Amino acid sequence: MWRKQSMNSFDVIIIGGGPTGLSTAITIAKKSDLKVLVLEEHSEIGNPLACGEGISTKKLLTLENMPRVSQEIDGSILKFQKEGSFIEREIISQRFFFDTAGVATSNLNTVTINRPLFDKLLAKEAEEHAATIQLKSQVLGITKKDQKLEVKTQEKTFSAPLVIGCDGPSAHSVQMMNLSPPTEYVQGIEYKIEGVHTDALDFYFNFREFPKMHYGWVFPKKSHTNVGIVTDTASKPKKMLVKFVDYLNNSNMKKSEILKEIAGIIPASGPIPKKYCDNYMVAGDAAGMTNSIFYGGIAIGIHTGMLAGETAIKAHESQRFDDEFLSKYQIRLDSCPYSDPVIQKAHELLYNKFSPEDIETFGSFLDGWDITMISKFQKIILLLKALKKPSTLRRINEIRTVAHGFSKSRDWGF
Template identity: 30%
Template sequence: AVSLDVKGVRVIFRDGTASLVEEKGYVLEKHKFEQWISAEAQKAGAEVKLGHRVTDLQRVGPLTGAGKLWRVACGEKSFSAKVVVDATGPQALSSSKLGLNKRFDLVIGIQYEMMDIPQEGWLDFYLWPKLAPEGYLWMIPKCAGRANVGLVTTEKNKAKAYLDEFVKQMGWEKKVVKKTFGGPIPASGPVEKTFADGLLLVGDAAGFTSPLFEGGTHLGIVSGKLAAETAAKAIHGGDWNAKALSEYERKWKAEFPPYPKIVEGKEAMYAFTDPELNQMAHLLPKDLLGMTAWQKLGIALKLLVGNHNLVRKGVLRVFHAFKYSSAKYYGW
């Protein structure tokens, strides 16, 4: 399932200035990775029901001494469950069907898989506001010269036009596009309620994406693991009501980064113009993860001396968000 080893992330600003988040990682062939996860789950005893689309959820019972069961409807068929784990992605079925949470903010992601794209072993993230309003663009290298070239933005109706213009500006308009794919991505942080009686929300359904760069695979995996552990313990103890399942929220809050602070930093960054982002870029060291105490002091002095406009617009919140945008903090 691993397509390519990479050196980390290269953040590229409009004037060509670049900063690095240097940490080794992998680019996955996502369809193969998901097939592998499915196979491993089945080896461990899971039953996979293909061709079943959940159309309704209802609590039924009571079940003496524990709690109610769920009736999960899939068209004409239905299944019973003590605990339901909602992994329905941005659709967030339990929130919409049960009125559990308000709808989270969404951005639209679109990307092309392209051939023969120049690559240097980095995930290239482009902070170019005019071509990705309230978002960013990317080139994610894959094996055999392939790459995913895409963007996220709040401007759904213009996303493809922005991407086509980016491809043109990069000089890639004559490269072969093998496929186009994408969809909505939660972008406002975790929902208010990630657990209820007999119910746990994970991954995108819970709003678990990286606030700055919208990645979600690792957050989905870890939240799924925490939910499974919590559900198994609750069922084994004979009580799967909300109080027993609240342990899940305590676990993910202890594990995941401080979402509100990162969202604040993202909102501040996306309010910057191209020139302001370039100005910010010139303050940053080449290696974002390897900043020394002296480099941090130097940045602080530069902000105090000649960059008051950035301070007023929240650049310190942006720097704080960048701090949590490494793989260590589920940040890619």
């Protein structure tokens, strides 16, 4: 039974109806009888889309709050039931292209998904557990009144003792609460191209050909292919994407019709320093919690939303919504693998410090290798190769940092 409250009064208000906000709502609504409101500024869950639509199979199957999937074991092979599913294609390998220097591979089970359907399934589960989702509800302001926060939208003002910001890269709620938002962003832009042009997840680190591009990707879907790039926000992303597609057409991809273009910004400065204050927590992209090597955010958003939801339940049980109590949320976040500072250090080296020549050299070292798990013998081979290039040998610790950051982040999505 709900406690008596006015129609506009809730126990928890969640700002944002993407995977992070919906995961937060599912956790709270499923594990408590708290009255939960999700405010989503757009008119439809799952749109507009700004996502490469890839996620690791491991996280899909092990993280709480992921949409339920039907699967069966065929020998040692996990097979998903695709009929009516958000899963579009199962992928068992990645390829990493380094200009003309080489191609490395990695075996990491992954799926590409129908992201709008994925989000809608999350919303359905949240509503099944009695969470309220209100669309077309852009938040215009947040103010403190009588130990609660009042959240103003275009049409109504809602109140709750606890608000959780899950409003994506814009991080408007973070700024409204006078916390520091992400300070660095990159631009992701993608074409959906007719036909399937690869059976792997392909990543292109072509820094010599595209100096301002962080990386390019080619992700196969059910009947089309997502082709995109991540680049600095100051560059001309669409012009660079056109050039990248031309490059692919001249190498290994058949020229095909462009079905749709999508774009969005991605936080790249790492987790914000403080993710809570009195009556407020922030999760997912709004907190800078993305994979800053591959710029993925779905799995991290789902997990940070779960942690925020669990903290919200404990806050209500203790009737404590103060800064000190909510600091427990950040302590839990900081212990998660995706919060490891080595990932951000690897990001800085890979995208801001290493030159195109450095990347080309590393690519030549790894050409033909499966880098899923590099053996001790392979590490010796790498060291011997580095000995032949003194400039590379001097940077061996930096190379190790990038490798460590890669291994820490690779499970957390693209």
